Amino acid sequence: MVEGPVTDEAVRPAGQVRRARVGRILKAAERLFAANGFEGTTTADIAALAKLPKANVYYYFPTKEKLYLAVLDRILDLWLGEADIWIVPSRGPREALTNYIRAKIDLAREHPEASRIYASELLRGAPHLTGYLHITLRNRVMVLGKVIDGWVAQGLMHPVDPVHLLSCIWAMTQTYADFAVQIAAISGKMTLDDDVFVRATHIVTRMVTAAFVVEAG
Amino acid sequence: MVEGPVTDEAVRPAGQVRRARVGRILKAAERLFAANGFEGTTTADIAALAKLPKANVYYYFPTKEKLYLAVLDRILDLWLGEADIWIVPSRGPREALTNYIRAKIDLAREHPEASRIYASELLRGAPHLTGYLHITLRNRVMVLGKVIDGWVAQGLMHPVDPVHLLSCIWAMTQTYADFAVQIAAISGKMTLDDDVFVRATHIVTRMVTAAFVVEAG
DNA sequence: GTCTATATAGCGATAGAC
DNA sequence: GTCTATCGCTATATAGAC
Numbered sequence: 001m002v003e004g005p006v007t008d009e010a011v012r013p014a015g016q017v018r019r020a021r022v023g024r025i026l027k028a029a030e031r032l033f034a035a036n037g038f039e040g041t042t043t044a045d046i047a048a049l050a051k052l053p054k055a056n057v058y059y060y061f062p063t064k065e066k067l068y069l070a071v072l073d074r075i076l077d078l079w080l081g082e083a084d085i086w087i088v089p090s091r092g093p094r095e096a097l098t099n100y101i102r103a104k105i106d107l108a109r110e111h112p113e114a115s116r117i118y119a120s121e122l123l124r125g126a127p128h129l130t131g132y133l134h135i136t137l138r139n140r141v142m143v144l145g146k147v148i149d150g151w152v153a154q155g156l157m158h159p160v161d162p163v164h165l166l167s168c169i170w171a172m173t174q175t176y177a178d179f180a181v182q183i184a185a186i187s188g189k190m191t192l193d194d195d196v197f198v199r200a201t202h203i204v205t206r207m208v209t210a211a212f213v214v215e216a217g
Numbered sequence: 218m219v220e221g222p223v224t225d226e227a228v229r230p231a232g233q234v235r236r237a238r239v240g241r242i243l244k245a246a247e248r249l250f251a252a253n254g255f256e257g258t259t260t261a262d263i264a265a266l267a268k269l270p271k272a273n274v275y276y277y278f279p280t281k282e283k284l285y286l287a288v289l290d291r292i293l294d295l296w297l298g299e300a301d302i303w304i305v306p307s308r309g310p311r312e313a314l315t316n317y318i319r320a321k322i323d324l325a326r327e328h329p330e331a332s333r334i335y336a337s338e339l340l341r342g343a344p345h346l347t348g349y350l351h352i353t354l355r356n357r358v359m360v361l362g363k364v365i366d367g368w369v370a371q372g373l374m375h376p377v378d379p380v381h382l383l384s385c386i387w388a389m390t391q392t393y394a395d396f397a398v399q400i401a402a403i404s405g406k407m408t409l410d411d412d413v414f415v416r417a418t419h420i421v422t423r424m425v426t427a428a429f430v431v432e433a434g
Numbered sequence: 435g436t437c438t439a440t441a442t443a444g445c446g447a448t449a450g451a452c
Numbered sequence: 453g454t455c456t457a458t459c460g461c462t463a464t465a466t467a468g469a470c
Contacts, residue, residue, distance in 0.1 A: 017453085018453090034340075035341065035342065036256075036341065037254050037255075037256060037257070037337075037341065038254075038257070039253075039254060039256035039257040040254070040255070040256040040341075042444085042445060042446085043445080043446065043447085044444095044445075044446095052454095052455095053454075053455050053456080054446095054447095054455090055447090055448080055454080055455055055456075055457095056453095056454065056455070058446085058447065058448080059453075059454070059455090062447090063446080063447080064445095064446065064447090116340050119336070119340055119395070119396075120254075120337070120340055122395065122396045122398055122399050123251075123333050123336055123337055123340075123395055123396075124252065124253065124254065124257075125252065125398055126398045126399070126402075130402075133398065133399055133402035133403070134402045137399070137402065137403055138402060138403050138405065141403040160420070161416060161420070163400065163403055163404050164416055164417060164420045165420070166403075167392060167393075167396070167399075167400050167403075168389045168392070168420060168421065168424065170392070170396075171388040171389045171391075171392035171396070172385045172388045172389060174388075175384060175385070175387070175388035176384075178336070178339065178340055179336075179339045179340075179384075179387075179388070181339055181342050181343045181350065182339050182343070182350055182354070182384075183380065183384050185343075185347075185350035185351045185354065185355060186350070186354055186355050186358040186380055186383075186384075187380050188355065199378060199381055200381060203377070203378070203381045203382065203385060203428075204385065206428045207385065207424040207425065207427070207428040207429075208424065210424070210427040210428035211420075211423045211424040211427035211428065212424075234435085235435095259462085259463060259464085260463075260464065260465085261462095261463075261464095269436095269437095270436075270437050270438080271437090271464095271465095272436080272437055272438075272439095272465090272466080273435095273436065273437070275464085275465065275466080276435075276436070276437090279465090280464085280465080281463095281464070281465090435470105436469105436470080437468105437469090437470080438467105438468090438469080438470095439466100439467090439468090439469095440465100440466085440467080440468105441464105441465085441466075441467090442463100442464090442465085442466100443462105443463090443464085443465100444461105444462090444463090444464100445460105445461085445462085445463095446459105446460095446461085446462100447458105447459085447460090447461105448457100448458085448459075448460105449456105449457090449458085449459090450455105450456095450457095450458105451454105451455090451456080451457100452453105452454080452455080452456100
């Protein structure tokens with residue numbers, strides 16, 4: 001209470017070290033959880049990849065599970081990010097869906113490890129995502145569904161169940177992250193290159209628009 | 218060497234016990250690996266679910282990994298099973314793809330745990346499936362691709378890269394097994410009922426045929 | 435062939451020096 | 453705030469009785 005700035009000056013430099021190390025730990029954890037799953041990853045591995053002593057990891061994250069939840073939180077922020085902004089009534093369904101699909105494919109290409117952790121969580125029955133799935137995501141789907149229903153009512157789209165349409169779009173776009181090794185194998189490639197993502201964007205867009213977007217004119 | 222049937226009679230009943238127990242172990246292991254992953258499943262859990270002492274599991278399967286590989290082998294047999302028979306030149310693409318998609322959705326509904334174990338394996342980079350992916354599956358895709366290319370050459374289909382078409386079909390059909398909890402959550406259901414699978418079959422078929430099958434007449 | 439009892443290793447987590 | 457050394461537990465795997 002004596003001097004205001006004291007605590008600030010004492011805390012801020014330490015806070016920067018903290019931020020940097022927490023960031024390193026989260027990044028290492030994301031890589032390893034994506035590659036090996038929760039139980040398949042050891043805290044020693046995470047510490048080694050982050051180039052920190054193991055006990056230091058426990059200083060910032062009291063348990064392995066808390067660390068995992070922190071990783072998951074960042075992923076949900078990504079997931080709830082930009083793509084949805086395209087689905088608004090003012091755009092036609094063709095433009096909206098085209099851009100939405102492009103955004104989702106970009107996400108799969110730029111954050112494949114995030115996608116894999118999310119997929120792992122769903123495969124296991126999503127024990128840490130019940131609130132997210134039943135409240136946050138469900139509300140999002142209902143909002144997007146209203147927009148789609150509106151286009152249907154205007155005769156711009158053929159009738160379609162938004163839940164299934166969105167599930168299929170997510171499945172197709174995320175498969176290029178989650179199952180990349182299978183797609184690479186059947187393509188005879190070692191890894192997915194830009195060409196694959198360009199073609200993926202086209203084919204997914206084509207399937208969705210051909211099936212549900214009413215021809216103009 | 219004294220009597221021929223002796224060994225037969227001595228061995229066959231034992232062999233039947235063996236088959237029954239091995240079957241119980243494999244079934245329990247499949248359930249648990251699907252729910253918890255390889256590292257998340259303990260041999261004690263498997264033994265308990267199979268209602269056998271733990272050491273008995275080790276009698277039939279020398280290591281946990283060998284047991285996992287046995288489970289995986291059964292899944293690959295399922296995966297390489299019936300669906301592909303629909304993709305033959307003599308049928309038109311509409312009939313072929315419609316039945317192929319129906320078969321894949323049926324597989325997802327009837328064997329969701331198998332699908333989840335396979336998905337887990339791909340997520341981890343498929344360390345146990347390199348031969349399957351690069352040889353067996355790749356050959357299958359090349360055979361199916363030839364049929365599709367043939368339909369394109371005949372003007373029955375619009376040009377399409379078979380690798381992407383198949384990847385998208387697999388993604389959409391398997392998502393109803395792998396990510397069932399997400400689809401249930403956004404639908405406001407506790408579990409996926411028959412209605413969901415019927416709609417799924419329709420929407421996936423519609424997307425594929427609308428985009429790539431040339432209109433008859 | 436079957437099962438109990440146990441060896442051994444590796445992991446999550448912590449105590450305590452600095 | 454940071455790190456070394458270590459604890460306690462759990463899980464795979466086995467030895468050996470029946």
